[in-house]
Amino acid sequence: MERPPPLLESTTRDIIPSYADRASGDGVPPSVGATSGVIATLKREATVEVTQSPAEGVVQGHLPSTDVVQSIPSSLASISQSAGDALAGRTALVLYGSETGNAQDIAEELSRIAERLRFNTQVSDLNSITVRQLLQPSVVLIAISTTGQGDLPANSQAFWKTLRSVRLRLGCLRSVRFASFGLGDTSYPKFNWAHRKLYNRLVQLGAQPVCDRGEADDQHPEGVDGSFLPWSIKLRQRLLEEYPLPNGVDTISDDVLLEPKWILDFATSEAISTSMKNSQSGIASSEGSERPATYSNHQLDQSVPLEKPPEDLLPISGSLTATIISNTRLTPPTYWQDVRHLTLTTNSQSPYYPGDTLTIYPKNFPSDVTQFLDTMKWLPIADKPLKFMPTSPATLSSRTSPPLSNLSAQYDLTLRKLLTNHLDIMSIPRRSFFAKLAHFTNDAFHRERLLEFTNPEYIDELYDYTTRPRRSILEVLQEFESVRIPWQHVCSVIPSMRGRQFSIASGGRLKTVEHELTKQPALRNGQGAASIQDLNGEDIRPQKDHARFELLIAIVKYRTVIKRIREGICTRYIASLKPSQQLSVTLQRGGLGISKTESAKPVVMVGPGTGVAPMRALIYERLSWRRETVQEPTGGQNRDDAQEKESGEEIGPTDTLFFGCRNSQADFFFKEEWEALKEEKVALDVFPAFSRDQRNKVYVQDLIRNHAPRVYEALAIRNGLIYICGSSGKMPQAVRESLVEVFQQQGNTSRGDAEAYLISMEKAGRYKQETW
Structure with a gap:
């Protein structure tokens, strides 16, 4: 029972052709093929001439040439010293409470809005700050979702507990200016309850809203953007009214790419020299010399994928190591819906209760990762060790954490691992993604089309191109062939791949491994060891002191007009899991409140x-x-x-x-x-x-x-x-x-x-x- 972020895995039969289909005219209804404006063919007869070779700016280490990427200033760039001094105290603290990552995405967008208004920004979850820290910035911007029975997300509950303290005097936050946006679902009785509670408490303590609170509804036909876009326009106007810019200082134009706080760099000098040598000789490294695998367009009723992601464990903070005991299809092979009954055990006692959820962290498949690397011309450096580097001293002084900070410090990072385990290259792109891509092309036609997708006037065209046919980020990049994302910036362009929560289907006697040993006597008697071993050959048969979990998961797989079968990012990964395979999972308390x-x-x-x-x-x-x-x-x-x-x-x-x-x-x-x-x-x-x-x-x-x-x-x-x-x-x-x-x-x-x-x-x- 997967809880995906909006527009990731919901199916639709209301579909449109891809750009390539439009160009050929195959199977395009006249009413669709005649669409004008932004919906036009990208495949032109003229060959797009890319002036930048893979060695320039990609392998040699830094940004593409200036004709592809414009200047990337900080909020204080391109202004006089006196104006810079005036803006030094112009700060925005952007906070979020997020369960599945959607509110965090909104917080990142709020940060970009504030940066373009020349605010120095810091983004953090609510639990990471104290009430006293609310007094320090010029303005506080908050995005928060509602979970369970009107509850705040886990990464904001500690802050909420402090904010509710009777020791806080009324009026103690009277110097705080803030704006807040809530994410909810009107199918719940307590719609946006967490946001409203937080907003009311802040006002009760004296904090002053900069503008009216904003609220999104998952049931809105246009999703979160249907409410967020008009609210964000009002917020921008109010921020400029409340915090006018000094004379001679303008806002940062949308034509300018904002500087990310962290970028990737080679971890060792050897990686740099090897990559330069390979690029100059025209020879790719052995890891990247393979041609990208062609995705097999297998039938919808085929239950076993033709490939599977790597089985290495992700060193996620606070995670449990789970072992797959069984992955059984409950529905008939000929039935349109594949529903799995997944049984796992963990390597320790992990108490849980009805309503709790288990989070599974998906992985992208090797063929997709290789295609992405090939499209971006990154194959020569795909397996070189990397590290994150701050782009300015301000990043370190603000204590902003680098991406993937929840992973072990010993984790060896490469582009291939990033794309396999951490970046959501198969997700449906959001509006902000196209705005970023427009900075990484030197093709005027492509740039124009990308920018049109960011224009609220073309919201229907964006919906027709991405949401309705479920077109992925990888497919967008394959169609906009001139786009070359600098590998150093990939984490600020491609969204993070987040875990998916599934309600646990086991309780009572089903929670104990003793139940599994009763079902499978061979495990109790020490038989079948060859099939219950980890990658190192260690015996991982379930023990009595291990916890047992069962999940019921509908595998998402369907067709749209796009030739490639649409599949759920996480459920595709789950369908590939085999008995004895291990993976990292996390356990979350649910909102049913069983007693x-x-x-x-x-x-x-x-x-x-x-x-x-x-x-x-x-x-x-x-x-x-x-x-x-x-x-x-x-x-x-x-x-x-x-x-x-x-x-x-x-x-x-x-x-x-x-x-x-x-x-x-x-x-x-x-x-x-x-x-x-x-x-x-x-x-x-x-x-x-x-x-x-x-x-x-x-x-x-x-x-x-x-x-x-x-x-x-x-x-x-x-x-x-x-x-x-x-x-x-x-x-x-x-x-x-x-x-x-x-x-x-x-x-x-x-x-x-x-x-x-x-x-x-x-x-x-x-x-x-x-x-x-």
């Missing part, structure tokens, strides 16, 4: 599709809790609920799971398990909704209405809890509407009272939602 003290209350669970994963974890966890419960009734419990019945039925009230899928024979996940639990007389009833097995489609919200008396008794009479997990969008709203109807009809009350009761459940923590 053992609630095990005596009835639970209603709604989990269509892969949304059943955390519901399965909850079912087994509650089963374990109930079997630990003392059989004597306590408090106000009914004896029938508190005692195990002589018939062998499970302790506690009967829980309810509403599960939804397309076909009973294709994607009814864990069907056999539900039947086995019923045989064990576990207090659980599972009601499936199959939307494609009959003429009239049936969904989970229909099941809630059909079982209205049961739902009403569990939630309204017995004060139970409801958990909703699955895809965001229409499903959560439809479920919410069905609940309002149940409360209204069964409670014989008005709609207003029914809605008020649902809101009271939310406030009491009895209504919880986790969607993506």
Whole structure:
């Protein structure tokens, strides 16, 4: 159950041809092929003449010639000494609270906006600063997302705890000027809750907003940009009004490339001399001499990739080393959707609870990496050791961390490793990407087209070129052939590849390796060692003191007009994982807030599709809790609920799971398990909704209405809890509407009272939602 950043892995059938397709006219509907303006062919008959050889500026070490890249000044460049002195104290502290990286991307964009207004900027997560540091800069800019049940992201919770301290006096931040932008999803009841809490607290402590707060909605047709672009224009205007520039000083034009705070450089003099020698002789290094592999356009129903990324472990701070025990496809081979049941064990005890997530860090495939290196003419230096270098003393004095600072200091960095493990070359490019590319081409036609994509007036053309056909960064660079990104700047041009979170599907007895040893006796008896070894031949069979995780993951694979099959960046990597393979993962606390003290209350669970994963974890966890419960009734419990019945039925009230899928024979996940639990007389009833097995489609919200008396008794009479997990969008709203109807009809009350009761459940923590 993957939670990708917006526009990465969602499928679409509303597609358009690529530029190459437009040029040939093959399969292009007249209404599309006739599109004018920015949507025009890039493939011209005239050959693009590149004046810069691979040895110039690429291998010899520094930036391309000035006709390709314009000057790259800092915020104080190209101005007089007196004006520079006046701007020395013009500072902006840009902060973010981000769970998946989207708010961090917005923070980076805010930093670029401020830099063009001649602010000296520092970007940091909220946890890395103190409340006192808010008083130091001219202005504070904040981007924050909402996670869980209206919670702040993990990298901002420590700061939030400090900000809420009763020791802070009202008015203590009255000298602080700030602007904030929130990222949320209107399918959640607590839309942008984290942002609003943070904003209100800052104002309560006296901080003064520079402009109205901005808020983005994941459900917006244009994504985050639909709200961020107009808000950022207002922010820019307000910053210039509040902080006017000195006479004779202008803002930094968009035609000028901003100087990154860190660039790459060769780590050793030997790497420099070897690279120069190879480039001058026209001979590539042995590592880079291979031609880029051609991507195999294999069929959609082929479950085994033809290649796989390197198996080396990433030294990520705070990560666990996980071993793949099994990677099983649950859906039939002929079914359109490949859904995997992934089982892993870690090398240590790692306690977790229902609703928690496991983050998997994807890798790009070798053929894609080699194609990228070849396109940028970087193959001769692809495997040379590199290091990060600050571009100015100000970078060091601001204590700005270099890219990849979460990796071990002993990590050997090369361009090939960067592109394989850390840079998202297969993602859908954002608007800012095209603005950067325009600085790295000496072709006027290409530059014009790239800049048009950055113009808000051409937002539909940008959407048609990137989002609808799901065109990747690699494919954009292959079409804009004149673009040559300096390898030193690659980390400031290509976005970072972030881990993807998946809800854990195991709980209770499924969390222990003892369960795995029971399932596979060969592991307990020491058999099959050849298949359970790491790359060094070490025995990595699961041990009793290891933790066990199960995930339910839908593999993203589909077609658009582009010839190459579209695949999810992370799920493509996951589909390639084999038993005994090891990888680095991290464990995150979820937002469902499951508590053992609630095990005596009835639970209603709604989990269509892969949304059943955390519901399965909850079912087994509650089963374990109930079997630990003392059989004597306590408090106000009914004896029938508190005692195990002589018939062998499970302790506690009967829980309810509403599960939804397309076909009973294709994607009814864990069907056999539900039947086995019923045989064990576990207090659980599972009601499936199959939307494609009959003429009239049936969904989970229909099941809630059909079982209205049961739902009403569990939630309204017995004060139970409801958990909703699955895809965001229409499903959560439809479920919410069905609940309002149940409360209204069964409670014989008005709609207003029914809605008020649902809101009271939310406030009491009895209504919880986790969607993506």
